Amino acid sequence: MSRRLRSAVSVANGGTTRAVIYVRISQDRTGAHLGVDRQREDCEALAERNGWDVVEVYVDNDVSAFSGKLRKDYRRMLADLELGTATIVIAWHTDRLHRSPTELEEYIDLSERRGVSTHTCQAGSIDLSSPSGRMTARILGAVARQESEHKGHRVAAARRQKAKAGQWSGGLRPFGWGVPTGETKKKTLKGTDEEIDVPVLDMTKLVPEEGAALAAGTDMILAAGSVKGWARWLAEKGLLSTTGRPITHNAARDLLLRPRNAGIAIYQGEEIGRGLWEPAVPEPKFRAVVAILTDPNRVTTTGSEVKWLGSLIYKCGRPGCKTTVRNTKVGGSGAPSYRCQDNHGGGRNAAVLDAYIQDLLVARLSKPDAVDLLGPAPDGVNVGKLQVESETIRRRLTDLAAMFGSGQISMAQFTEGSDVARAQLDGVTAQLARAAVKDPLVGLVGVKDVQAAWEACELGRQRKVLQALLEVTLRPPRQGRMPDGGYFDYDAVETRWKR
Ligand SMILES: [Zn+2]
Structure with a gap:
């Protein structure tokens, strides 16, 4: 037990020394050493080492570990704890104590209300008064439940193996996997005696077009x-x-x-x-x-779909006016045009402006040196090495759970070990993500026909390219006919390359 846990425990005990022991016989583990007598002896030894008085021993004979059957003595113990009979519970292992998340939550609730602390021979103390202790107890509960759901480790291992093999229990196949093997199996239709032949699928194989x-x-x-x-x-x-x-x-x-x-x-x-x-x-x-x-800052266009290249990207040129330019229709019949909320400089024909900006972008991306526009490669990031590292950490997490499950390490060691491993995994994952996020320009530079590649891009991606490359500011345009004979003042569109 760590010093931190020990002090937390002694505070939780409030100085009292009245303890109860809970033992349970079940068939979910093998070995004579798990019989009631051995469990009880170990618990009594623990009480003696800590100087606690054992006021009651509760015994349940629960043959089927995962039956959800009422455990008489367990209920009696909870009732007694509710009355304040004792504030210390000793069990051989957490999996003797509660078998389902519902039971665990009930137990946590009672422990908090009555200041009950829990100690196990195999896993040390459980500090249910702290959020991290409760979380650990819940995780361990899930692990124990997974193991006790099945008789013996071999079945549990098989189940785990099945999860690894595709987590497919015969319901709907997941999109992407399940190639027919050519064999069929009999299946009884729900609610009838009718049997039909269903194809057997190989869940490890990708369906080519879905993959x-x-x-x-x-x-x-x-x-x-x-x-x-x-x-x-x-x-x-x-x-x-x-x-x-x-x-x-x-x-x-x-x-x-x-x-x-x-x-x-x-x-x-x-x-x-x-x-x-x-x-x-x-x-x-x-x-x-x-x-x-899952980035909370991700801007999605669901709802109001953006239809123009520069909506909310082109800037108004009026100093101090931060308003973004939007596409709005002038009156009822005018062409769609960009204008800011305060209508500085009036509206600019949206189709003409977008075509102009698009031409600038394509021309720039077509230049021989356009490859240099690509953002810096994630230097020094060795994706292969990171991959191996993440694999190793994940294996360690699995090993820790197994070691805890077999009683080789204590709860504190398990918690500490998995916290460290998880933090490391988060770091590696973030690095992997950074290394793989592509630049929106990838696929547009260095290609033979930039114009065609640009047109093949969906608007959302074109807007990303625009944002990455060019700053467009709309200055007040001149009025009337321009020197080129048209009505659009290209000189009033100020552009600045960002890269
Ligand atoms: Zn403005």
């Missing part, structure tokens, strides 16, 4: 594209969800955010390591997409 779509969507986001653009792309390709419906904007976003895209297995909401299926995208790209799509 390609996931890779394309990932690349689009990394090249400053939008989820909306990808959803449109999917619709154009005629790709549907695995329920056979068009893929909505939200569904498309969810698809891009699945760790399984990068071959990362998830179990009960936690990443548990490498899955056994073929990844659709490399992990750095996946991390980058998550970083981009």
Whole structure:
């Protein structure tokens, strides 16, 4: 026990020494040493070492560990603790104490109200009075639950293996995976005796067009594209969800955010390591997409769709006027035009202005030295090395949980170890994301036909390029016919290259 925990415990005990012991027999672990007598002896030894008086021993014979059956003595213990019989609970291991998140929350609640502290022979003390202690208890509860859901480690391992192999239990297949093996299996239709043949799918194999779509969507986001653009792309390709419906904007976003895209297995909401299926995208790209799509500062155009290149990007030229120029229609019949909220300089024909700016951008991107416009490469970032590092940390997390599960390390060691590993993983993940986020200019410079490449870009990406390259300020235009014979004052459009 760490010094910090020890002091927290003694405070929580408030100086009292009345303890109760809780033991439970179950078949979820093997070995005679886990019999009631041994559990009880260990608990009594713990009480003696700490100088606590054991006032009651509660015993439940709970053959099925995950039955959800009422444990009579456990309920009796809670009732007694409620009355203040004792403020210390001793158990052999946390998994003897509570078996479900509901039970754990009830226990946490009672512990807080009655100032009960919990000590286990195998995992040390649980400081339920601190948020981090409660969190740890919840995580351990999830781990214990996962293990006790099945009889014996072999079954638990098999289940975990199944999660790693695709987490597919026969429901709807996840978009991207499931290639028919040619075999079929019998399935009984719900609510009937009727049996039908369903194809057996290989969940480790990518469905080619769906895998390609996931890779394309990932690349689009990394090249400053939008989820909306990808959803449109999917619709154009005629790709549907695995329920056979068009893929909505939200569904498309969810698809891009699945760790399984990068071959990362998830179990009960936690990443548990490498899955056994073929990844659709490399992990750095996946991390980058998550970083981009979950960035709270990300500006999305959902709702009011932007239709013009410079809306909210071109600036008004009036000193001190910070108003962004918007596209508004003059009167009822005029052409769409850019104007600021205070209407400085009046409106500028939007189609003409956008065409002009577009020509400037394409001309600049077509110059032989345009490659130099690309942002600095993420120097010194060795993606391969980072990848190995993230893999190692993830394996360590899995090992720690296993070591705790088998009683080799204490709760404090487990918490401390996994906190450190998680912090390291966050750092590595952030670096991977930075290394993989592409410049919006990638794919536009160094290509043969910049004009064609520009036209192929969706508006959202064109706007990103504009923002990255050019500052456009609208000065008050001259009135009447211009020297070139037209009515648009190009001289009043001030441009400044940012790169
Ligand atoms: Zn203005």
